[in-house]
Amino acid sequence: MVIGIKNEVIANDINTKTVFVFDWDGTIFDSMSAKLKSFSAVVSKYFTELGNPVDSDFVAAIYREHSGKPRSEIFLEAAKAAVMQLGQLEIDEMSKRLFLLNQTVLAEANIFPDAHRLLSVLADRDVGLFISSSVPQAELDYFVSVALPENLRSRFSGVFGSREGCSKGREHIAHISACSGILSDKILVIGDDEADFILSKAADVACILVDRDSRWFDRYSPNVVKNLDELCNLLNPTVSTRS
Numbered sequence: 001m002v003i004g005i006k007n008e009v010i011a012n013d014i015n016t017k018t019v020f021v022f023d024w025d026g027t028i029f030d031s032m033s034a035k036l037k038s039f040s041a042v043v044s045k046y047f048t049e050l051g052n053p054v055d056s057d058f059v060a061a062i063y064r065e066h067s068g069k070p071r072s073e074i075f076l077e078a079a080k081a082a083v084m085q086l087g088q089l090e091i092d093e094m095s096k097r098l099f100l101l102n103q104t105v106l107a108e109a110n111i112f113p114d115a116h117r118l119l120s121v122l123a124d125r126d127v128g129l130f131i132s133s134s135v136p137q138a139e140l141d142y143f144v145s146v147a148l149p150e151n152l153r154s155r156f157s158g159v160f161g162s163r164e165g166c167s168k169g170r171e172h173i174a175h176i177s178a179c180s181g182i183l184s185d186k187i188l189v190i191g192d193d194e195a196d197f198i199l200s201k202a203a204d205v206a207c208i209l210v211d212r213d214s215r216w217f218d219r220y221s222p223n224v225v226k227n228l229d230e231l232c233n234l235l236n237p238t239v240s241t242r243s
Helices: 005-016 032-049 056-066 071-081 088-105 113-123 137-147 170-180 194-202 229-234
Strands: 019-022 128-136 156-162 187-191 206-210
Touching (some): 005 206, 005 229, 019 170, 032 071, 032 088, 056 071, 071 088, 088 137, 113 128, 128 137, 128 170, 137 156, 156 170, 170 187, 170 194, 187 194, 194 206
Parallel strands (some): 019 128, 019 187, 128 156, 187 206
């Protein structure tokens, strides 16, 4: 099979790495449009309660710009843009409200079909699978448990969310490397946001972005695919090692 230069780069990555680290929202879980609305609603309402009303579209624009960063950082970016300050109590309150709202608005959300196909293929291979997300740990655990089928969920060796002393990027990769016993040059991150690529580079690991909406193609080519089926097609044939 003759493949282009871009595919050669990606094919080399996915066929030589032994640990795959997946972002959650927007990569595996089809949640971003709903999360945009819930984040905007919670922040605009709470800021209004604090005496500084902001439009939900204003908040949505900030969320889009900083998507992929820890939630607390996006709260602070919204506060900065609204010329106000937030303390930890306000951040915790908004996060609690957002988790409660997301349980409702994401009740019908599913994992992407192409993510299901790729994970199913990788589940039959002798590789390590992890999730790394900027979502608070308790919330990530909840949605992974309800959205990811048990046969796939059981193949993940770790689900890492955002908590004190363990954030997405260097800290998560260090934990994953320790858990798997695999050095960073054999780890591949698969995400959907610019932050995923930047954090992976800072952690000295390779990254491929799935760019379903054509946001990052020109900027991060050749490390970009339109969907995760492209990765399935580039994986070398193998005999299943798992029943």
